Amino acid sequence: MKFAVAKIAFIVGSVVTFLAAPFALQAESSPEDIIKYRQNMMKANGAHMAAMGAVIQGKVDYKKDLADHARALQAINKNIPALFPKGSDFGGETKALDAIWQKNADFEKLAKQAGADADALAKAVQTGDAKVYGPKFKALADDCKACHKDFRKKDEAQ
Numbered sequence: 568m569k570f571a572v573a574k575i576a577f578i579v580g581s582v583v584t585f586l587a588a589p590f591a592l593q594a595e596s597s598p599e600d601i602i603k604y605r606q607n608m609m610k611a612n613g614a615h616m617a618a619m620g621a622v623i624q625g626k627v628d629y630k631k632d633l634a635d636h637a638r639a640l641q642a643i644n645k646n647i648p649a650l651f652p653k654g655s656d657f658g659g660e661t662k663a664l665d666a667i668w669q670k671n672a673d674f675e676k677l678a679k680q681a682g683a684d685a686d687a688l689a690k691a692v693q694t695g696d697a698k699v700y701g702p703k704f705k706a707l708a709d710d711c712k713a714c715h716k717d718f719r720k721k722d723e724a725q
């Protein structure tokens with residue numbers, strides 16, 4: 568999850584360009600743009616999980632941030648299937664497997680589980696007790712893995 572400064576500068580530049588563009592350009596999103604959007608949402612998922620993990624393992628002392636990370640995870644995992652509309656499996660560099668649309672009920676079940684476990688994690692963090700939120704964190708991490716195992720193309724780098 569290397570995020571080069573140049574890449575950030577590029578993204579900020581793109582956003583500025585986009586904001587300056589006429590609103591008519593927003594009409595229909597392309598599969599490429601949807602793919603990029605969901606990959607960014609998933610990157611955010613990974614970043615918040617990694618940040619939370621570092622706190623929970625005691626590598627850093629940012630306990631007061633846990634609730635914010637949990638809320639972000641709750642928002643991101645609220646409706647994962649919406650990030651995978653039919654037709655967003657081509658036309659871009661995606662690791663989404665066809666199985667998402669072929670075994671859609673299984674995919675939705677895993678997505679729902681992640682949403683529910685993110686909710687449970689956010690609630691558990693409120694207790695301030697690592698014995699309570701630790702297992703919820705682990706449960707959500709297992710959901711990420713379960714879905715990637717069946718529905719994301721394998722990659723040496725991840």
Ligand code: HEC
Nearest residue numbers: 606609610612613616661662663677678681711714718719
């Ligand atoms: C219901 C299925 C599902 C769940 C749950 C899920 N993911 Fe994903 N994730 C995917 C799929 C499919 C892709 C590939 C998307 C693509 O390339 O278009 C992906 C991609 C990713 C990526 C790579 C993004 C990139 O392109 O750089 C990361 C990081 C990631 N997920 C993290 C997580 C984390 C962390 C969680 C749990 C909090 C999670 N995901 C939960 C299905 C899921």
